[in-house]
Amino acid sequence: MREAVLRAAGDALAEHGFAHLDLAEVARRAQVGKTTVYRRWGTVTALLADLLDDMAEQSEPRTETGTLLDDLAANAALVCRTLTDPRQGALFKAVIAAATCDTTAAEALHRFYAARVAEWAPCVRQAADRGEVPADTDPEQVIRAVSAPLYYQLLTTGAPLDRAAAERAARSAYAAACAGVFRREQ
């Protein structure tokens, strides 16, 4: 039942955005009783938070290539694939928009990205062990540096999130990490 409702909520968000998310409409799409949905989630914000927690659990595991640059490139390609997927891209835009005006949505979004960053952080620790980047490099800063230009491009320019954008994001984070920009004591 939860799966059907979250799927329906994701579809509705991707199609119409957060401002038009409505529990009754989600229940209808999911073919679940309206009362059940109201009783379990109560508000659209609580439903959105549950959807984001579920998305964090369902996310793809990281790729391990043996070198930091290739690991970061795999991460950048995954982010691009997600953001250029019609349903997922619209869904992410909708939840980011929701987070700008709702604290509960913002906290759920922060948890989602924290989980994604934690999933990929070990590749930076491994690279530090191999001596590719300074030992005191903050792994989470490096992973966030890969996503940042891709999300920024999605939200503030009309430019396509193509393979060149993904490669630039990975190479940029890698160059900064090697230069010691993400060292903890800095």
Added chain:
Amino acid sequence: MREAVLRAAGDALAEHGFAHLDLAEVARRAQVGKTTVYRRWGTVTALLADLLDDMAEQSEPRTETGTLLDDLAANAALVCRTLTDPRQGALFKAVIAAATCDTTAAEALHRFYAARVAEWAPCVRQAADRGEVPADTDPEQVIRAVSAPLYYQLLTTGAPLDRAAAERAARSAYAAACAGVFRREQ
């Protein structure tokens, strides 16, 4: 009259977000006749687009320090100042949210950032002339690389946009530019 209406629209957006922007309410706040506002702008989206075009014109000019790293640090500090200002920060979140679900708002937002990027791009061209970065470095990529982590942090984490975040953004873009990540032919 335009100034009063745009000021009122910005205030309303910062306080209540795009979903609750209403031309009659903006007219009331600006102490301007409702009919005048409807006749001149017609829709909230057109008003938002005009506000963004005005913000692009009013923005602060760039700082020239003589070195690329310090120019980028000045840019990062300006972006942080803007995004941490209570009114401006809320306003930017609201227009980014609007752009996720409205094409006219998205185009106005793209124009706004294109204008800001064009204002700062010459510091990269000057750095290329001085030999600080490869001659075929794309100046706009470098300037966007400074803003990206700051906007990403604003939208996806709860972490404060402090001086350390601004310095990291500038140093990261600088390191990537020096490493040739933003060369045009790449």
